[in-house]
Amino acid sequence: MKRFRSIDIFRGICIFYMTFGHMVNWWISQGDIWLYEIIWNFGAPVGGGGFLLVSGISASISFKRNQLKSQSSQEFNMKRARNVYMLRCLLIFLISLLWNFIGTLFMGLSGVWLWFVIQTISISLFMAWPFLKTSRIFRLSMCFVFWIGNEFVFYWLAPYSNTQNILGYIFYFLYNSPDQNVILGYFPFLLLGTVFGDVFSESNGIGNLIERRLFLKKKIFRNGLLFGVFLITFGLLYHFPDFSNKSTFASHMFIVGIELILMAFLVYIKEIRVISFQKRYRFFEMYSFYSFTMFLAHQLLYFLFQPIFNFINIWLVIIPILIMWTLLFRFIKKKWDKYASLKFLINKIAVGLADRIEIVKLGNE
Numbered sequence: 001m002k003r004f005r006s007i008d009i010f011r012g013i014c015i016f017y018m019t020f021g022h023m024v025n026w027w028i029s030q031g032d033i034w035l036y037e038i039i040w041n042f043g044a045p046v047g048g049g050g051f052l053l054v055s056g057i058s059a060s061i062s063f064k065r066n067q068l069k070s071q072s073s074q075e076f077n078m079k080r081a082r083n084v085y086m087l088r089c090l091l092i093f094l095i096s097l098l099w100n101f102i103g104t105l106f107m108g109l110s111g112v113w114l115w116f117v118i119q120t121i122s123i124s125l126f127m128a129w130p131f132l133k134t135s136r137i138f139r140l141s142m143c144f145v146f147w148i149g150n151e152f153v154f155y156w157l158a159p160y161s162n163t164q165n166i167l168g169y170i171f172y173f174l175y176n177s178p179d180q181n182v183i184l185g186y187f188p189f190l191l192l193g194t195v196f197g198d199v200f201s202e203s204n205g206i207g208n209l210i211e212r213r214l215f216l217k218k219k220i221f222r223n224g225l226l227f228g229v230f231l232i233t234f235g236l237l238y239h240f241p242d243f244s245n246k247s248t249f250a251s252h253m254f255i256v257g258i259e260l261i262l263m264a265f266l267v268y269i270k271e272i273r274v275i276s277f278q279k280r281y282r283f284f285e286m287y288s289f290y291s292f293t294m295f296l297a298h299q300l301l302y303f304l305f306q307p308i309f310n311f312i313n314i315w316l317v318i319i320p321i322l323i324m325w326t327l328l329f330r331f332i333k334k335k336w337d338k339y340a341s342l343k344f345l346i347n348k349i350a351v352g353l354a355d356r357i358e359i360v361k362l363g364n365e
Contacts, residue, residue: 002204005285006266007057012284013262014050015291017043018117019298019325023318026302032311041244044251045258048117048181049189051291053259055121056128056193057200059085063132064201080354085129087350093122099296113173115180118295123183124190136195143188150184151249178247185252192256196220196263213272221272224264231257283326290329292342298325 021043025036040047066081096119100112113119131139154175160167161175175182199219206212235243235254242250287294301321309317338344 004200004271006263006270007054007200008288009266009270009284010046010050010263010288011054011291012287012289014046014054015287015294016284017046018051018295020318020322021047022298023301023321024314027305027307027309027317028314029307029310032309032314035311035314041246041251044246045255045262048120048186049246049252049255050259050262051117052121052124052181052186052189053193053196053263055125056190056195057197058193059125059128059190060132060194060197061201064198080358082129083354083357084347084350086126087353088346089122089125091346091350092118092125095296096122111176113176115176115182115186117181120181120183120186121190124187127187128190128194131191132194136198139191139195143192146184146188146191147249147252150182153184154178154247182247185247188252189256189259216267216271220267221264224260224267228257228260228264231260233257286326286329286333289333289338290341292346293340294329296342301325 021036021039024039028036062085063081066076066078069076070078070081096116097112099118100114100116103114103116104112131142157167157171157174161171162168174184199216203212203215203219206215231253235250235252235257238250238253239248240250242248243254245251246255304321305317332340
């Protein structure tokens, strides 16, 4: 199946933004925290929401690839594909719990159950599996059901926050903390990504290059621009200025609109016009290749400095460190390639565990 560079670039932009944004958050002085708030609120389309979107795209493409593989191979079936998928989700979830626990110890976070993007992705992937077999229209409809439902559930439960009763516990589970990637508000981003993934997979079945480009132009480029502009406008106007608060419905619509336009632009230049870059290790594609590795590893940068920089001199620190960070992973790619990628290793472990389960089942039979 053809690899789509636009998806790799989108993922790379997401992880680069997270790395850059966290550096600003960690090292900016309290008096200039407004710089981080601007970056965080207006860059959300390529933060957690974007990372969930591209995770959904990858999940859908993998699902479609496995369906084709199961039809042409007697040794491979969708039950095994499901086991690999679920085990991969479980491994990511365990990593998220471990990460939240470490964050609780060293950064004073509000408990192991915190909706960081890794935890949201793992549970969203669990939830997405049954939806992968449904129609695109149904999935799009369910996106808005979750987004709108999240508004009602939050306002219903908010009065019970910090209370020791069943509703207080439900609020803690769903909204710890509301400014992070809470499941009801951010699962739809991954679900929307599966719709994109279906379109990319369908385009792979079109043999004629011109027809494939016309298909992508119609399905992603034109629709992305049209609906992207509509959702951005809606997000800006609905309860203005709620669009800058990433926990609100207006913000979710604004974020989706930006993501649609960004994806449309990347598809146009990489899949339709095919503008190529000559560097062997393309910048954003390398960030994509090591996305999970970089997300976890860059947290160590937290300990480099205290929050003492203002909105001017912080750039004298962040820019050189980003350059060195990029060169470090370029060296890692030359030295160890995929074996330094946590995504690759998690998949290998999941495949090995799935094979082991099959062997045990056959032995019992």
